[in-house]
Amino acid sequence: MDKGRLEAFSDGVLAIIITIMVLELKVPHGDSFEALKPLLPVFLSYVLSFIYIGIYWNNHHHMLHAVRSVTGSVLWANLFLLFWLSLIPFVTAWMGENHFSKWPVVCYGLVLLMNAIAYSILVKVLIYHHGENSLLAKALGSDLKGKISIGIYITAIGASFIHAWFGFALYILVACIWFIPDRRIENKITDSNKINYNG
């Protein structure tokens, strides 16, 4: 089955998720500069979530680039990921409007954790479909970053019960880990394309 519509649908959902979050930046009633101040925590949580959705879109783009075809299981694993991504605007707004207090930060972490788990399920389903010796499996490697992220999320959720800012700082850390482009994977995909088209 063709991967084109899977990409188009995922792009659509991600584009909407990343954009509707900004609707939570409610237009303030006053017209002074001070009227913007209460929006600062909402804005901060918007920035973090924008980066997270950007990272997911980026990784999704890279991964599907190496994919040859999709199955029904892949479609559902992808929808499972989109479901958890669709909850990010909700927890982003809840966290921002409550100035990063304990429970909203914990729930934000739980949604990030579920996203990471859903993404690794999608990876596993794709590797199972392409075979352990496929170029995709080699390109994705041992998914070390994914495993480290899940570990940090769990630590962050626990740390949020001590102080919410510990959790928030760890969420930023995970974003930094992913933000730095993974040259190694990009190279492997480039190599594999060379093998595929020229070899």
Add this chain to the structure above:
Amino acid sequence: MDKGRLEAFSDGVLAIIITIMVLELKVPHGDSFEALKPLLPVFLSYVLSFIYIGIYWNNHHHMLHAVRSVTGSVLWANLFLLFWLSLIPFVTAWMGENHFSKWPVVCYGLVLLMNAIAYSILVKVLIYHHGENSLLAKALGSDLKGKISIGIYITAIGASFIHAWFGFALYILVACIWFIPDRRIENKITDSNKINYNG
């Protein structure tokens, strides 16, 4: 006429429908864990509707994969389906906010029923356009699942008048029937593609 834009437009509408439903998960005012509790029924109805939109997208994807070209009638049959799908966020929110009380559950079922009817009209229009002996007609077969679904929806609407949870349970049942991938159809399409490209 080309099917590309029909797919792109449908993907866009489905991506928006599946995403704007989450806007009904209104951010609670408090920051305690208890503040989330009143959202539970809204969340539950969101999950069910997300799965339903996912099933429709999945089936739409499969069906159009086997389609060769589209006509004006196909465009309108598709828009008729999109119209009823666009009402799902409304009945989802109404059902969730009223904790699955009778009339919202009945209306949710009516919208699902109209979606199922609209989908079977789209199937009929496509088969009429491709011919009764086309690979599409063979791949879709007798549309047994579609007919069973319509029967269960009607039963569910009636059962909701006795108790709303009867109706809700039957809606979950239909989702389960469709969730299990229809290997037989997928195989037939794969076969037909082989015939088409290799034979």
Add this chain to the structure above:
Amino acid sequence: MDKGRLEAFSDGVLAIIITIMVLELKVPHGDSFEALKPLLPVFLSYVLSFIYIGIYWNNHHHMLHAVRSVTGSVLWANLFLLFWLSLIPFVTAWMGENHFSKWPVVCYGLVLLMNAIAYSILVKVLIYHHGENSLLAKALGSDLKGKISIGIYITAIGASFIHAWFGFALYILVACIWFIPDRRIENKITDSNKINYNG
């Protein structure tokens, strides 16, 4: 210049316009069947606007199918059309919430009129770019339907001052004129494709 992104962007905007209109169907507070009654005029105006957006998408799809390439002027003529289409959700909601009273019905007509004018500008810009003797110009013909529509819209706006339902009835009439597929144009495009690919 390639027409692919023009189609993709237009599809995206039209998909969003057709879907956000449903957000004006505000979830009622009660859970009785009577709670839905006040929504009936909003629902009616939603149905009419859904059909109008569907017609525009359909015609846009047909017209661009016959287009070979686009210029900067085409992009702006298209954006001008999308601008007026983007106002349809606003006038739809205003008309529905005020139970089809005079001024909302007049403004709904004005927006439809501007859409029709914007569409005929887009047609003229495309014909100018492709040449008077192009297959596109022949396929579009004298745009009789477009001219009749503009005439009816002007009549409808005037008639709304006598009674709003006169205007509303005429808007439905225009929708009916366009809803009936224009076999002649579809055939010409099919012919022109034959000429183009086979001749």
Add this chain to the structure above:
Amino acid sequence: MDKGRLEAFSDGVLAIIITIMVLELKVPHGDSFEALKPLLPVFLSYVLSFIYIGIYWNNHHHMLHAVRSVTGSVLWANLFLLFWLSLIPFVTAWMGENHFSKWPVVCYGLVLLMNAIAYSILVKVLIYHHGENSLLAKALGSDLKGKISIGIYITAIGASFIHAWFGFALYILVACIWFIPDRRIENKITDSNKINYNG
């Protein structure tokens, strides 16, 4: 790496941004013509922002047309631009609802300035990736318009402190500069395509 999904995702985000702005045109409670009057400044700022998003989509379309491939850095530079574009609906609504008073006009200018900077970063990243002697670099030239725009934005932000209308007038001026199609660039791209495909 392929540029297709970058275009699709950007089109999606831009289509949503341009459309959700219209949601700020809140449906008035009355049904008289006078009920529309308070919406006039919101409508005016909507028109200006619609034109700005249109210009960005247009330029993005042109630039990526000349692009051969994209890297991780390009994806992030593009997301940085989309981030600042996503803030346009917020400042548009704030400016319109406060009848173009000082601080909203200043903030509108700041967001436009950041968009212009983000766009020129994207240009630089693309030229760096394609090489200084690439057709892309030649087609984009010295980006004189971009530099002039940044200068006018800074002037406009300063002028807004004297009177907000000075700033607003300068924002309209920049839109006019860009609205006039840049024939020279379009020609160069056309030439470069000729070189590429025919030479």
